[in-house]
Amino acid sequence: MISKPRFDRRQFLSRSVQAAGLLALTGCDGLSANDSLRSLLGLTERVTLLVHRAVVPRAAMAREYPDADRSAVFPANGNTDPNNPAYDELAASGFRDWRLSVTGLVARPSQFALEVLKGLPSRTQVTRHDCVEGWSAIAKWTGVPLRELMERAQPLPSARFIVFHCADRDEDRVPYYESIALEDAYHPQTILAYEMNDQPLDVPHGAPLRLRIERQLGYKQAKYLTGLELTDNLASFGKGKGGYWEDQGYEWYAGI
Amino acid sequence: MIDQAPTSEDRANTPDIEWRHNAPADPSDRMIPVAPREAAVYRHTLPVRVSHWLNAVCLFVLIGSGLQIFNAHPALYWGNRSDPDRALLSIRSVRADDETFTGITTILGHEFTTTGVLGHSSGRHRAFPAWATIPGPQWLAMGRQWHLFAAWLFVLNGLGFWAYGWLSRHFTRDLLPRHQEWRSIGRSLKDHLRLRHPTGEAAKQYNALQKLAYASVVLGVGPLIVLTGLTMSPTLDTALPWLLDVFGGRQAARTLHFLACWAFVAFVVVHLFQVILTGTINNLRSMITGWYRVPREVSRHDQQTSV
Numbered sequence: 001m002i003s004k005p006r007f008d009r010r011q012f013l014s015r016s017v018q019a020a021g022l023l024a025l026t027g028c029d030g031l032s033a034n035d036s037l038r039s040l041l042g043l044t045e046r047v048t049l050l051v052h053r054a055v056v057p058r059a060a061m062a063r064e065y066p067d068a069d070r071s072a073v074f075p076a077n078g079n080t081d082p083n084n085p086a087y088d089e090l091a092a093s094g095f096r097d098w099r100l101s102v103t104g105l106v107a108r109p110s111q112f113a114l115e116v117l118k119g120l121p122s123r124t125q126v127t128r129h130d131c132v133e134g135w136s137a138i139a140k141w142t143g144v145p146l147r148e149l150m151e152r153a154q155p156l157p158s159a160r161f162i163v164f165h166c167a168d169r170d171e172d173r174v175p176y177y178e179s180i181a182l183e184d185a186y187h188p189q190t191i192l193a194y195e196m197n198d199q200p201l202d203v204p205h206g207a208p209l210r211l212r213i214e215r216q217l218g219y220k221q222a223k224y225l226t227g228l229e230l231t232d233n234l235a236s237f238g239k240g241k242g243g244y245w246e247d248q249g250y251e252w253y254a255g256i
Numbered sequence: 257m258i259d260q261a262p263t264s265e266d267r268a269n270t271p272d273i274e275w276r277h278n279a280p281a282d283p284s285d286r287m288i289p290v291a292p293r294e295a296a297v298y299r300h301t302l303p304v305r306v307s308h309w310l311n312a313v314c315l316f317v318l319i320g321s322g323l324q325i326f327n328a329h330p331a332l333y334w335g336n337r338s339d340p341d342r343a344l345l346s347i348r349s350v351r352a353d354d355e356t357f358t359g360i361t362t363i364l365g366h367e368f369t370t371t372g373v374l375g376h377s378s379g380r381h382r383a384f385p386a387w388a389t390i391p392g393p394q395w396l397a398m399g400r401q402w403h404l405f406a407a408w409l410f411v412l413n414g415l416g417f418w419a420y421g422w423l424s425r426h427f428t429r430d431l432l433p434r435h436q437e438w439r440s441i442g443r444s445l446k447d448h449l450r451l452r453h454p455t456g457e458a459a460k461q462y463n464a465l466q467k468l469a470y471a472s473v474v475l476g477v478g479p480l481i482v483l484t485g486l487t488m489s490p491t492l493d494t495a496l497p498w499l500l501d502v503f504g505g506r507q508a509a510r511t512l513h514f515l516a517c518w519a520f521v522a523f524v525v526v527h528l529f530q531v532i533l534t535g536t537i538n539n540l541r542s543m544i545t546g547w548y549r550v551p552r553e554v555s556r557h558d559q560q561t562s563v
Contacts, residue, residue, distance in 0.1 A: 029391045048408075071339065128336055250397045251404075255489060256488070
């Protein structure tokens with residue numbers, strides 16, 4: 001007998017908790033569309049970047065794995081076919097006429113043919129690729145350290161970012177692009193790779209040249225490179241957030 | 257007399273009144289008589305209360321947004337790679353010939369049909385259903401923003417709570433089971449299973465099982481979920497490469513992070529159950545104001561007959 005009112009109270013409480021939970025969940029959805037809250041959440045990225053810059057040594061290296069640890073199948077994600085006739089033409093001739101341009105805030109704007117890049121000092125690394133979705137795959141990459149190109153192009157003191165122009169377009173023909181901080185270009189493992197697992201880069205993985213910036217997530221590893229542009233501000237590219245995925249709400253700093 | 261701080265004489269002369277003790281800073285509040293036979297103890301200090309509620313909000317957001325992130329690649333592995341044929345767990349949606357969909361959850365090679373909850377729910381291919389994720393629709397970028405924001409708060413709050421817990425001796429005094437308590441765990445467990453809770457003097461401090469639950473969350477699962485979270489950061493892996501070795505690789509860290517999340521969920525479920533069972537209002541009040549009313553002493557015999 002005594003237990004009856006208690007049971008009702010419990011039921012009332014559990015219903016209240018359910019209602020509060022539902023309210024909170026839908027609340028989060030409403031808040032997700034609120035601009036000032038989004039800018040508050042966006043603060044996180046700046047804090048993370050500041051803290052990482054403060055605690056992670058500039059020269060700290062991403063782990064390099066033995067050849068045997070490589071993935072049997074390395075997923076090709078994002079655009080796997082550039083969807084661009086000009087690219088198809090270059091690919092048909094084995095990228096003979098392809099050039100990588102280096103422009104913007106540099107003392108010596110220049111162009112590099114693929115064979116020229118292959119003639120520069122190279123670095124080979126077996127590293128882990130961490131996709132923002134959650135999966136990881138390991139592959140061997142060979143390419144020219146970005147530092148080599150910077151030393152040739154000579155960035156002006158005002159340059160802060162490198163924008164990577166890419167040949168790929170999504171199904172709505174929106175071009176892919178990416179950007180990194182200039183200082184990250186000088187990390188030894190930041191390379192422009194032309195080989196994957198000892199083979200020339202294939203089309204799904206970004207032929208003829210892609211970025212490897214091993215300390216950040218997969219979407220920073222721009223494929224199908226056509227040009228590098230040094231700049232002091234990202235606002236004039238794409239929708240102004242510094243990259244194709246960044247323009248869709250992903251963090252520009254993809255170190256976590 | 258009630259407005260005055262009682263003297264020791266008063267206390268001696270009024271044996272029926274119990275007194276609040278361990279009161280907060282203001283000395284005039286220190287000794288206030290309350291209703292006879294109903295002692296109130298100042299159980300939770302302000303830093304503990306603030307930290308508790310901040311933590312509750314953080315966990316709510318972290319779990320929902322964590323499931324949102326998991327949904328972007330609903331499978332778990334050991335080691336550094338995510339080889340599709342070596343998944344420890346995977347949740348997927350399978351289409352039959354008649355255009356119907358089945359949610360399939362595979363755990364260590366065993367398949368379970370989980371349509372409606374895992375794999376396929378409300379007409380969509382989703383590992384975890386919309387009601388469990390923040391935000392509700394599939395939206396990885398926003399899930400990450402919620403998750404990383406709440407993670408920072410959770411870590412800062414946790415560090416503050418840790419510093420306070422050790423410095424104030426709250427952990428050693430109230431949370432770490434004492435030597436003799438380890439031996440009483442069996443009885444404590446039996447009492448819990450019979451939903452019989454300590455009263456009177458015994459209810460003024462945490463019992464052995466309670467201490468064990470809180471201590472393993474504060475000193476075990478909490479640090480584990482933070483460190484495995486950090487292991488998933490490719491940048492932090494360069495500064496703290498030992499993280500990859502300690503947890504068995506980046507994908508293993510992701511698996512442990514997921515398991516630690518469910519340990520938190522289990523803890524919260526049991527915690528809320530106990531809060532309701534031992535007096536929702538009293539427990540809520542104590543975590544808001546600090547004051548906990550000690551349940552009147554009930555002999556074992558009384559308790560058995562009333563239940």
